[in-house]
Amino acid sequence: MKFQKIIPAGVFAALVLLPFLASPFHMDMAIRILILAMLALSLDLLVGHAKMISLGHAAFFGIGAYTVALLADKAGVPPLLALPLSVLTAMTAAFLVGILAVRTRGIYFVLITLAFSQVFYYLIHDSAFTGGSDGIVLMERGSFDLLGLLVVNLDEERDLYFFVLVLTAIVTTLLYLLIHSPFGQIVKGIGLNASRLESVGFDTRRYALVTFVIAGGGAGLAGYLFALHQIFADPTLLSWHMSGQILIMLVLGGSGTLVGPILGALLITLLEEYLGAYTSNWKLILGIVLVLFVLRVRGGVWPWIVRTATARGRRDGKVQP
Amino acid sequence: MSAILTADKLTRRFGGLTAINSVTWSLKKGEIHAVIGPNGAGKTTFLNLLSGVARPNGGTIEINGTRLDGQSAHVFARHGVGRSFQRTNIFDGMTVAENVKTAALVHLGHAFRFVRPFAGYKSLEEEAERALSLVGLLDRRHRLAHTLSYGEQRMLEIAMVLATRPSIVLLDEPMAGIGYDETRHVTQLIAGLKHDHSVVLIEHDLSAVFSLADRLTVLVNGAVAACGSVEEVRADTAVQKAYLGE
Numbered sequence: 133m134k135f136q137k138i139i140p141a142g143v144f145a146a147l148v149l150l151p152f153l154a155s156p157f158h159m160d161m162a163i164r165i166l167i168l169a170m171l172a173l174s175l176d177l178l179v180g181h182a183k184m185i186s187l188g189h190a191a192f193f194g195i196g197a198y199t200v201a202l203l204a205d206k207a208g209v210p211p212l213l214a215l216p217l218s219v220l221t222a223m224t225a226a227f228l229v230g231i232l233a234v235r236t237r238g239i240y241f242v243l244i245t246l247a248f249s250q251v252f253y254y255l256i257h258d259s260a261f262t263g264g265s266d267g268i269v270l271m272e273r274g275s276f277d278l279l280g281l282l283v284v285n286l287d288e289e290r291d292l293y294f295f296v297l298v299l300t301a302i303v304t305t306l307l308y309l310l311i312h313s314p315f316g317q318i319v320k321g322i323g324l325n326a327s328r329l330e331s332v333g334f335d336t337r338r339y340a341l342v343t344f345v346i347a348g349g350g351a352g353l354a355g356y357l358f359a360l361h362q363i364f365a366d367p368t369l370l371s372w373h374m375s376g377q378i379l380i381m382l383v384l385g386g387s388g389t390l391v392g393p394i395l396g397a398l399l400i401t402l403l404e405e406y407l408g409a410y411t412s413n414w415k416l417i418l419g420i421v422l423v424l425f426v427l428r429v430r431g432g433v434w435p436w437i438v439r440t441a442t443a444r445g446r447r448d449g450k451v452q453p
Numbered sequence: 454m455s456a457i458l459t460a461d462k463l464t465r466r467f468g469g470l471t472a473i474n475s476v477t478w479s480l481k482k483g484e485i486h487a488v489i490g491p492n493g494a495g496k497t498t499f500l501n502l503l504s505g506v507a508r509p510n511g512g513t514i515e516i517n518g519t520r521l522d523g524q525s526a527h528v529f530a531r532h533g534v535g536r537s538f539q540r541t542n543i544f545d546g547m548t549v550a551e552n553v554k555t556a557a558l559v560h561l562g563h564a565f566r567f568v569r570p571f572a573g574y575k576s577l578e579e580e581a582e583r584a585l586s587l588v589g590l591l592d593r594r595h596r597l598a599h600t601l602s603y604g605e606q607r608m609l610e611i612a613m614v615l616a617t618r619p620s621i622v623l624l625d626e627p628m629a630g631i632g633y634d635e636t637r638h639v640t641q642l643i644a645g646l647k648h649d650h651s652v653v654l655i656e657h658d659l660s661a662v663f664s665l666a667d668r669l670t671v672l673v674n675g676a677v678a679a680c681g682s683v684e685e686v687r688a689d690t691a692v693q694k695a696y697l698g699e
Contacts, residue, residue, distance in 0.1 A: 314564040317571045321555050324544040331504065331542075332617055333530030333559040342565070 147297060151290040159289050165401045166293075166300045167357045172381040172393035173307055174350025179379065180388035181311060182343050183323035187242050187375050188229070188249030192222040192348040194370030196355025198256060201268040201365035211274045211360055212286070215353075222352020223345050225252070230344035234337045237326070246372060257367040267366030270359060286360060296357050303350055308390055310346070319343050384425060386432025395434050457482045457651050458503065458621055463512035463522075465498055465675075472498040474675040475512065480621065485643065485652040487662045490672035496655045497539055499672065500623050503653065504536040505529035516621070530559070535619025539626045539655075541606045543598050549609055550594040553581035556613040584616040587645075589638060604631035611642070622646060623653045628661060640665060663687075 150162055171193055178184040199218040203209035209217075229248040236244055256262045273286035286292045310316050318339045321329040326336045359365045368374065377400065385396025403421065407414035429436045456479040465473040472495045480486050488496050501507035503514065505526040514522040516532045544552050554571070557580040558564050571577075585591045588608040593601060598609060607627060614622060624643070628636045640661050646652055647667075656662050662669070662683075669686040671679040679685075679692045686692055 309570075310567050312570045312572070313568055314558055314561060314566045314571045314574070316567075317551075317555055317558065318564045320547070321544060324546055325542065327506075327526075328542050328544065328613075329555075330526040331506065331530060331536055331538075332556045332613065333527050334564065335525070335527045339564065 151293045156289060159293060161401060161405060163289075163293050163296050163361050164358075165398050166296045167354050167361060168378075168381065168397035168401060169394040170300045170303050170357070171351055171354035172378055172385070172397045173304060173390070174347045174354065175378050176382050176387055176389075176393045177307065177310070177319070177343060177347045177350070179382055180392075181316070181319045181323055182340060184234075184237075184340065184344070185242050185379070186233075186245040186344075186347075187372060187379070188245030188247075189347070189351055189378055190372065190374035191229075191249035191252040191370050192226050192351035193355040193358070193374065194256065194365070194367070195225050195252065196222045196352030197359035197365040197369050198262060198268070198355075199352070200356050200359050201270055202262065204270055205268050211270060211272070212276055215356055218356035219349050219352045222355065223349040226345045226348020226351075227341070230341045230348070234340040234344060246375070249370060249372060249375060253367060253370040253372070256370060263366075265367055267364060270363040270365075273360050273363065292361065296361070299353065299357065303353065304390060304394075307350075311390075315339070315342075380422065382432070384422065384432060386434035386436070389432075389434050392432050392434035396432070399433065455482055456480060457517060459515045460503065461513045461515075463499075463502055463514065464510050465495075465502055465507060466510050472675050473502060473509075476672075476675070476677055478670065478677060478680070480651050480653060481668070482651055483647060483649075484667040485647055485654060485665050486668045486670065487654045487656060487666035488670045488672055489656070489659070489662060490678070494672040495675040496672055497625055498675075500536060500625050500653065500655060503529075504534050504623055506536075530617065530619075533620035534623065535614040535617050535621070536623035537607075537610045537614050537625055537627060539629065541603070541610055543606060543609055543613070545599040547598055548594065549585065549590060549596050549598050549601065550578075550581050552598050552609060553584050553594075553612050553616045554578065557581055557584070557616040559617050580616050580618075581612075584612040587615055588612045588642065604635045607631055608635070608639075611639070620650060621653070622650045625655050626657065627654070628656055628658045636661065 151159060154162065175186065175189045178186050196218040199221040200211050200214040203214045203217065204211050229245065233241055233244045233248070257265055262268065273292065275283070275285035275287065277283045284291045284295060286295060318329065318334060322336050322340055329336050355369060358369065381396030381400050382393055384399055385394065386392025403418055404414065407417050411417070458480040460476055460478045463473055463476045463478070464471065476499065488499060490496055498507060502509050505521065505524055505528060509522050512522065513520060516529070516534065519532060521529055521532060544555060547555065554577045557577045560576065560580065581594070582591060585594055588611050590605060590608050590612060593605060598606065601609060611624070611627060627639050627643070631639070636658065643652060643654065643665055654662065654665065666683055668681065669683050670677055671686060671692050679689045
């Protein structure tokens with residue numbers, strides 16, 4: 133019982149204290165993990181709840197990143213003002229893809245999302261306007277001053293960290309509310325038995341489309357933050373490798389939960405960072421780890437932790453009179 | 454009694470097979486209308502057409518005077534059609550109560566409600582409890598749906614239909630594969646529906662059909678072989694030959 137309060141409090145304290153203790157290298161990594169966690173959470177709304185497996189989610193991530201980069205580069209729009217536009221552009225793209233994609237299920241949905249993301253990839257990769265394969269560099273991240281009360285300069289690593297942390301917390305909270313709302317219930321219903329939901333009286337395509345657009349918006353926000361973070365947007369953000377990597381985070385962390393995708397983003401980034409330091413063949417090791425996981429820890433790390441903890445709790449409960 | 458649902462020259466083909474062949478048929482308001490026929494006669498296809506699960510290749514369907522042929526299942530549902538399925542069709546990972554509450558969500562009109570917790574909607578809770586007590590599953594409401602026995606899952610299926618408060622109830626073999634006590638319970642339940650629903654019942658248990666039905670349609674090879682009161686149909690020699698085997 134006590135652990136249920138200690139662990140979240142500990143995580144919260146660690147997140148707040150981290151920028152005062154960590155090296156720039158670790159700060160950089162922490163920001164990346166938070167952004168990827170947001171990205172993974174947005175995809176898990178589709179994969180974990182609606183059981184719509186998208187292999188094109190990186191497209192919306194990249195579109196969010198390119199929106200802020202292009203606006204700053206071509207029109208001189210301050211990056212902070214571009215935030216809502218990045219989200220909106222990604223949602224618009226998701227809407228256009230979604231209209232066609234939600235007409236399909238299963239493997240066809242996988243393929244149609246992959247196909248559309250490749251279209252976006254090559255549009256950006258092959259266009260001089262978007263800087264081709266070189267991408268676009270952001271000159272500055274910008275700052276804001278809220279009546280002198282809250283002065284944030286995103287070019288300071290610590291301020292950027294808190295900016296990303298707060299937005300990730302907001303997205304996580306909104307997703308929590310959404311999943312537990314009537315809308316979330318319909319999303320789960322789509323995942324479990326869409327045709328039954330139709331027979332009860334719900335136009336499941338409309339709900340699937342809105343879900344797809346919301347997930348796209350989340351990816352767009354993550355992409356916006358990623359561009360701010362690395363002051364750079366390049367086509368690899370939209371690549372299908374990126375989409376695959378997010379899916380791997382879900383498989384590893386535990387799809388269908390809120391903690392799982394966050395944990396997946398954390399584990400993948402750590403594995404990449406530390407295994408990558410040992411050997412350039414780190415993906416081979418990651419592959420072996422994944423195979424072991426899929427075989428031994430079905431459902432991902434987080435569900436496994438929960439199962440183990442509740443099993444232990446039950447055992448302890450039996451010992452006590 | 455006036456017709457609540459009419460089908461005119463309804464036709465459905467699967468490749469070269471005509472599953473439903475130009476069926477003209479009507480359901481009167483407040484009646485229990487049983488549809489019987491040998492395996493492969495097209496009974497389930499007929500229900501699929503009447504509930505929008507399948508689209509007809511020809512002919513029309515009117516519900517309360519509105520043309521609905523060619524529309525999707527969710528449109529039929531919004532016009533008051535509730536149906537149960539021959540093969541159990543529930544939300545496996547949800548609890549029994551959640552299954553019924555999800556069906557009851559239609560009473561909110563739409564589900565584009567993103568903030569307030571689903572669990573906090575008292576009206577849905579009450580609707581689910583009403584439907585679950587009608588089928589006798591109230592004490593099972595916290596169980597995960599897939600842990601129920603087969604018979605109980607069939608009951609849950611009916612509870613989900615009732616929770617949407619349909620005016621037309623389509624039941625596809627509700628008694629198939631369930632025990633004697635449950636069969637009696639379902640028989641009573643269907644008899645009780647008659648007051649404020651119109652019911653189409655597909656069922657192989659002829660004693661249940663004869664005791665429940667106001668009218669009877671015999672479907673053979675996708676066409677209506679006979680339609681009338683139970684007595685009329687039982688007396689029909691063609692039907693006896695084709696189906697009753699007497």
